[in-house]
Amino acid sequence: MSFAELMSKSKSRIILALDLTGPSLLDRALKILDEVYPYVSAVKVNRHLSVPLNIEELSKLVHAIHDRGLLAIMDCKINDVGSTNKVMAELFFHAGFDALTASPFTGWKEGLEPVFNLAKDNSRGILVLVYMSHEGASENYERLVLDRSSISYKRMYEIFAEKALLWRADGAIVGATRPRILAEVKRLLKGKIPIYSPGIIVQGGSIEVSLKAGADYLIVGRAIVEAPNPSQVAANLNRLVEETLARLRGG
C-alpha cells in the first residue's frame, strides 16, 4: 500500500510534530508519543530531533511510532545535490521512516530525481513543500516567475504544485497560515494529491479555516508538545477536526 493510501486509512487527520528541545530528547519524545498516539495518524520528526540524535536513536523512535500503529514522517526538507540527497534518504528510509519532505526548489535532475526513485523502489512517500507557513515564505514562494513550458507568468507555488503532480508526490505541504493560497493549491492539485498543513495554532493557522480551505492533514507541534497536558489537547483538537469535517460534509 502506498504512503498516501496508508494515511487515508488512519482514523485521525492530525499529525504530531515532535518539535522538542532540551535534554533527554528521545525519552521525552517517547513519553509524548505514549500520551498522544490515540489521537493522531502520524508523527513528524524534524531537525529538532535529527540534529542532536543519531540515526539509531531515530530508528528506535520510528519503531515506537510504528508499534502504536502510526506512520513516521521525516521532515528533512531535502534540498541538496542528488548524491547527498540519496545518502540522506537511504539513511532515513533504512531507519524506518515512511515518508520524507523535500523542497521542489532543488530541481529534478541530480536533485530530487534520485530521492523520488528511491522512495518508489521502497514504497515510501515524498511530500513536497508547496508553500511554507512562516511570514518570510511569501518572499519567494509567492514570487511571480516565468514558466518556460507555458511561456506565461505564474507564482512560484503554482509551479511547485504542478511539479508535485508531475513528479507524483505523495503529498503537498501548504502552510495553514495562508488559507487563500491553501484553497488555490487545492484546486491546482485536482484532488490527486493530499495537502499537509503545518502552522496550526501557535503560528496562527486555524483548524476550521484550514479544513474548509482544503487541508487533508493538519500538522500540530508546539500546541500539543508544549502543553501541560498533551493528551487532553490532542484529544480536543481531534474532536474539533471531526466536528468540523462533519459540518463541512453536512453543508
Next chain:
Amino acid sequence: MSFAELMSKSKSRIILALDLTGPSLLDRALKILDEVYPYVSAVKVNRHLSVPLNIEELSKLVHAIHDRGLLAIMDCKINDVGSTNKVMAELFFHAGFDALTASPFTGWKEGLEPVFNLAKDNSRGILVLVYMSHEGASENYERLVLDRSSISYKRMYEIFAEKALLWRADGAIVGATRPRILAEVKRLLKGKIPIYSPGIIVQGGSIEVSLKAGADYLIVGRAIVEAPNPSQVAANLNRLVEETLARLRGG
C-alpha cells in the same frame, strides 16, 4: 575576528568536504582529517555525517578540526521555519561550527533572520546558496523572476546574490560547474563577499576555470576522500591552486 577574516588568513584555498558513507564514520573522518589537514583551510560537514551521527560526535569532529588549525563549516542548507532554524543553528554553533550554509529561498522574516542574528551574536558565519552545482539547479536558480523592488525581471541567482549583500552574508556558494554564472555572481558581489565553489572535479568543475571565474575557495569532497591516497591528492590540488593563482596574478 569574523569568519570571513579567519578564512582569508588561511594558507590554502581548498575546503575538504567530508562526504563519507558506510561504517565507522567518525573514525574514518578523523583519519582523513589527519592525512589532509596540512593542505586545506577548512572542513565542510554535511548530511553524510550529520544524519547518522549525533551532535556530541559532530562536536568531537569539530574539536579535532580546530585542533589542527582549521575552520569547521556545517553544510546544513538551512531552509525551515525560523523556530526550527534557530534550534538547529544553536545546536551546530554550540557544537563548535564556525559557519553554517543557508538557502536564501527560505526568505528573511521568521526564516533566516533568526539565524543571521544568532550568527552575529556568536561571531559565526552564514554562507548563502546562490547557485548550486547539480544539473537540475538550473530549473529554479536560473529562473526569470519579477523583482518587486526594482520592478524588473532578473534571474533568481541574481536576487540571491543581492540578498547575500543585503544580509551581509559571510560567503556566497556558487557551483563550479557553471563558470559563466560564477563570473557573473562575482561581479554582482563587488568584491564584498567571497565565493565558495563546490562541484570541483567529480561533478565536473575545473580548478583553473573556477579560480579564473572568481571562486575564492574551492570545496573538494569525493576527489579527495574517495582517493586511495587522500593526502597526496590534496597536496597536488593545493599546488595546482597556488600555481594557478600565481599565473592569474602574473597575467
